[in-house]
Amino acid sequence: MKTSFNVRNERNLTMLVDFYELTMGNGYFNNNVYDKIAYFDMFFRRVPDGGGYCVMAGVEQLIQYLSELKFSEDDISYLRSKNIFSEEFLTYLENFEFCCDVWAVPEGNPVFPNEPLVVVRGPIIQAQFIETMILLTINHQTLIATKANRICRAANGRSVMEFGSRRAQGYDGAIYGARASVIGGCDSTACTIADEMFNIPSSGTMAHSWVQLFPTELEAFKAWAHTYPDNCVLLVDTYNVIKSGIPNSIKTFDEVLKPRGLRPKAIRIDSGDITYLTKKCRSMLDEAGYEDCKIIVSNSLDEHIISDVLSQGAKIDSFGVGERLITAKSEPVFGGVYKLVAIEEDDLILPKIKISENEEKITNPGFKKIYRIFDKKKHMAIADLLTLNYESIDLTDSLEIFNPIYTWKKKKIKDFYVKELLVKIFDKGNLVYSPPSVMDIREFSKQECAKLWPEVLRFENPHTYYVDLSSDLWNLKQNLLHKYSSDYEE
Amino acid sequence: MKTSFNVRNERNLTMLVDFYELTMGNGYFNNNVYDKIAYFDMFFRRVPDGGGYCVMAGVEQLIQYLSELKFSEDDISYLRSKNIFSEEFLTYLENFEFCCDVWAVPEGNPVFPNEPLVVVRGPIIQAQFIETMILLTINHQTLIATKANRICRAANGRSVMEFGSRRAQGYDGAIYGARASVIGGCDSTACTIADEMFNIPSSGTMAHSWVQLFPTELEAFKAWAHTYPDNCVLLVDTYNVIKSGIPNSIKTFDEVLKPRGLRPKAIRIDSGDITYLTKKCRSMLDEAGYEDCKIIVSNSLDEHIISDVLSQGAKIDSFGVGERLITAKSEPVFGGVYKLVAIEEDDLILPKIKISENEEKITNPGFKKIYRIFDKKKHMAIADLLTLNYESIDLTDSLEIFNPIYTWKKKKIKDFYVKELLVKIFDKGNLVYSPPSVMDIREFSKQECAKLWPEVLRFENPHTYYVDLSSDLWNLKQNLLHKYSSDYEE
Known part of the structure; x- marks a missing residue:
């Protein structure tokens, strides 16, 4: 049987990159800062459709892309023909060897706004270059897995089949959209090649x-x-x-x-x-x-x-869902972003922040991790806590968390355990993670979503799950904000 | 330089097919009707965003797919493992040789609801099999070209750059979305691989x-x-x-x-x-x-x-348009359909109709062509006329057309010339058409859209362009409708 590995090898997507990643790469080279170590976070700011959470998806394809990064001779000649790239830069690309560290939240996990889904550490020339494909991959599949999860919740135990290939936005929209739909909870797909590649049931x-x-x-x-x-x-x-x-x-x-x-x-x-x-x-x-x-x-169905x-009281055993799932029609854009959060100078991690007049667009600076906090008795998820990377959580004591904006809103947590959400997938460019099968991810996702309170699961006005900052991280952010705002005082 | 031909050869999409095309194929075989000659039309029913027309796109990729249809040994073993397909059918697939006739409206043409954009004639087993990819290919690119055309109209001569790769729905959503955006009028794209493949300007x-x-x-x-x-x-x-x-x-x-x-x-x-x-x-x-x-x-722009x-009075020379273009966010589904319109019995073409309780979903039966009628002096498009394939138009006389629903609404046209919109692209499976370059299609589209009256071009409540039926076609349709409705009389 054709494996996803065979299929993936048929096409190299190295050149699927926003042109500015290349002009910047050449600029880093020209200014001799290309090997400065940088940290980037990929995260999103809003759950589509006013939902309470998203379902992470796309890590396997991200791994495929990063494992295969390679510029062909044709690519180099094409770039040379642009007459703006230095020969030194082109030689660097010709000999490109991926050497970043990459962490990601494993697929199927419920995820929330403002927490890093992917973290990259490495030479700025590389960490910047992979922005386009990280965003494209995670944005697309997380969008569709999240929509599928909503639709399957509405079907309330009845089977849901993904039927949308003919209305997908391009071939990969159909193929990886089918994959993400199953991660989100669909039982099967009409997309034959997705079955062949990922061993998910096809039907028709x-x-x-x-x-x-x-x-x-x-x-x-x-x-x-x-x-x-x-x-x-x-x-x-x-x-x-x-x-x-x-x-x-x-x-x-x-x-x-x-x-x-x-x-x-x-x-x-x-x-x-x-x-x-x-x-x-x-x-x-x-x-x-x-x-x-x-x-x-079937016929233009969605969760509503x-x-x-x-x-x-309709008498239905099974739903075939097409165009409104495969394009996430009600909100077809997943707005994940990729932001510089730190650089290393003389072996110190120097946090960076992106200011914006829109407060929600201000980033969380620094090299971070995510702890998910669970209730020890009920095994339900209570909150996610973003901390700086060096922080650990004392499980023997109670833990106080607070709202990062309304800081007087505090919560003391006892009898809890934690799980780190980010898992290392590349160590200095070497793959150190083995992605599970799609059907295993589907099962895992079902279990993890069941740990969310019903208030977070509902469609209308769901409860906002806590994503809080540790005191160290909160203080760091405040210091940077005050520093920049004094720079631009009236 | 890498050509689109090289890139396309890296991946075979034969198995990107709705599973039911395969169960039907096996059924045709089992019932010995697989080589019955069938005619299918691909068409759409509504212009997205309430617009007055769409811009045809995707023919080159459709040609690539049809030229490369081939089942690998792995594909056959995978299908065999399903335990529902006969060995005779699998042998047929193993030796599959595409032999259909295919006509399409060339890319860049403005197109309207209910006219066939693609017509296929061939053995039902083949003509049915290619449904998924015809729809997927034309639906996606026509959606994006149409949206780009709207955005460029709003920019009113200013340059528009396509910036959306990171928010596209999958890799092909980015690549072919960039291609379609340029067909619709964008000047350039940030998607580097789209430049490399299609020789369209990249910028960043x-x-x-x-x-x-x-x-x-x-x-x-x-x-x-x-x-x-x-x-x-x-x-x-x-x-x-x-x-x-x-x-x-x-x-x-x-x-x-x-x-x-x-x-x-x-x-x-x-x-x-x-x-x-x-x-x-x-x-x-x-x-x-x-x-x-x-x-x-830049920043979440669209035509509005x-x-x-x-x-x-904003002072802007150039727009970078991202997520709302690359996903056609305001209406991300292009609802093209593919319907059986005739079969051959004893060398006669037997028209077929699909009835629906929703009148707009009733199909136009028969093997048809489209004439676009132009004013001889102003060279503006007056109407499109669907006729049966054997019909020709007498240019020496005046031509009377009528509304297919409100048949008393008639129009007599004098001093006109016509252009047939459908062009043959495959003859008995052999490619007989050479697709133009993307930049040439872009130029062609600009010229053809300029032949539409301003009333058709406007965003709000555009004039409905005439797409009428010839008397022969109209009569044929009425006869079939009356026949079926008497079958199901109360």
């Missing part, structure tokens, strides 16, 4: 064209049942669900399956009034003795429509 | 991290100006645009460029109140003698924000 039945090809719907259904007697799913809305699709389905089940002692799998409805039609279909199927025949619906039809 | 300057790396903003600016004296663009909003960014820019121009007789290229603003800041920057730069220094703005700041 028939299109309207199958029905149209035959002289009558009944002939089309019978031909299908003869071909797939063990797995017979019929699409019932080509002409008229109630007057034609369901009666012809029942006839097919009676005449083709029953004599062989077989049961039908499901019928699928792809248009029309879902609540009305599924209730009617359910009672027609039940009456004909097909209580076990499942009902699958799913919640809505279920609350109206 | 510096990030905030460049400024942060140096002890002061002034040192950062001077280092940049020394590196790029001929092409000096400074990012002025890391700390404070007015108090620091612009004064330091002017100092840099004065001290680094002026002594060498060089002029600055531009400053860039990436945050804050664009209208206020650009006016203020313009007057500070002018006062310092840098009237020729251009002002570039661009129109708005320009109408307020």
Whole structure:
């Protein structure tokens, strides 16, 4: 079977880079600062769709990219033709060997605004260069995993199939979107190559064209049942669900399956009034003795429509979700950013901050880690605490955390344990992490999301999960802010 | 230089297919109807964002896919492992040779709802199989080209740079999104690999991290100006645009460029109140003698924000547009569909129709072509006319067209000429079309869009361009509708 490793080797994405990473790289070289050690954080500021958390995804593809960074001769000639890069810089690229340290939050973890999902430490020329692909990879898959997680929550235990390839934004949008959908909770995908690459279940039945090809719907259904007697799913809305699709389905089940002692799998409805039609279909199927025949619906579904039809009593066993999942239609941009947070000078870590007139855009400076704090008895997540990298947490004592803006809002935590969220994936350029399979990530994500309180899980006005700063980090940030603001006093 | 041909050969997308295309393929085989000749239309029903037209894009990538259709041994073993496909079917796939006829509207053309953008004729087993990739390819690029066209219209002659790779939905979202953006009118892209593959201009300057790396903003600016004296663009909003960014820019121009007789290229603003800041920057730069220094703005722009700041008198020469372009954020799904419109029986073309309770979802049956009708004097586009394939238009007489729903609304056209929009790209599986370069498509698109009346071009409530049916096609459709509706009469 084709593994994701084979597939990934077919294409090198080194040159998928914003041109300014290259002009800056050449600038670092020209100004002889290229090997200054820099620290970057990748993080996001807002959960899409007003949700309470995101689901981290994309680390495996980030690893693939970083493992394969290499400029071909063609790439170098192309860059030379731009007439702005020095030969020394081009030689550096020609001999490029990735040597950064990289930490990431493993895929499937619930993550929150302002915490670093990826941390990079290395020569500025390298740590800057990989910005575009870190953002592109994590932004895309985290967006889709988060949306899938919402949709699966709405389906409330019913199965959700990812159906969106044809409306995805490009081929990778379909392939890695299917991967991220499964991480977010989908059971299967219609995207065959995603199954082949990642070993996630693929599924599919028939299109309207199958029905149209035959002289009558009944002939089309019978031909299908003869071909797939063990797995017979019929699409019932080509002409008229109630007057034609369901009666012809029942006839097919009676005449083709029953004599062989077989049961039908499901019928699928792809248009029309879902609540009305599924209730009617359910009672027609039940009456004909097909209580076990499942009902699958599709047609521009999302978490809101799913919640809505279920609350109206629609009879649905399984959802096929397409365009609104694969593009995260309601909010199709995940705004992850990648910011310089420190540089090393004479072996000291010098924290850096990005100021903004928009307070929410001010960064958390320094080389940091994330502790997730769990309640010892209930194993529920209480808060995340960002600390400077040298800090550890005393588990023998109680822990006081405070809101980084309304600092008088304090919380004392007892009987807790902690987990460090960031895991090292590259050590001086060497891969030191082995990514789990997609289905294992899916299972892990289910477990970790179950550790969030229901108040964080809800769709409307979820509780804001605590992401606090340690005292050391908070003080460092305040000092830098005061220093810069006095520089630009009126 | 790396050509798009090299890049494309690095990856085979044959298995990027909805699983149901394969279950249907196996079903066609099993029922011995696999070589029945079928006709499919790819078309869309609505222009995104309430616009008046779309810009066709993606044909070159569709050609690449169709030229390279091939199942590897690994693919066949993977499919065999599913235990649902017959060995005969797998042997067919192993020896797959594409043999369909394909027509497409060339890229860059303005296109309208309900007209076929791609037409496929061939054995049903093949014509059905390619559905997923036809839709994925044309849906994605047409979506982005159409959005870019809107944004460039709003920029009203100013240059627009595509900046969105980091927020794209996957790698191909960035690469082919950049390509489609240029087709839609952008001048350049920040996506380096898109330049390398398609020979479209790439551009880029510096990030905030460049400024942060140096002890002061002034040192950062001077280092940049020394590196790029001929092409000096400074990012002025890391700390404070007015108090620091612009004064330091002017100092840099004065001290680094002026002594060498060089002029600055531009400053860039990436945050804050664009209208206020650009006016203020313009007057500070002018006062310092840098009237020729251009002002570039970025930061979550789209056609509405661009129109708005320009109408307020913002002083902007160039826009960098990112996430809202590369994801078509306001409407990120292009709803193209692929429908069976005819089959051949005993050498006769038997038209097929898909009925729906939603009238807009009813298809136009039959094997068709599109005539675009132009005014002979003004060379402006008057209407598109869908006809059956055998029909031709008599140019010596006047032509009467009518609204396909409100049939009493008629229009008599005189002094016109016509252009057939659909061009043959594959003849029995052989490529018979040579796609133009992206920059040529961009130029072509500019010319063709200029043939649309201003009423069709406007953003709000554009005039609905006529897409009418010939009398023969209209009659055919009515006959089929009446036939089916009598089948399901109450």
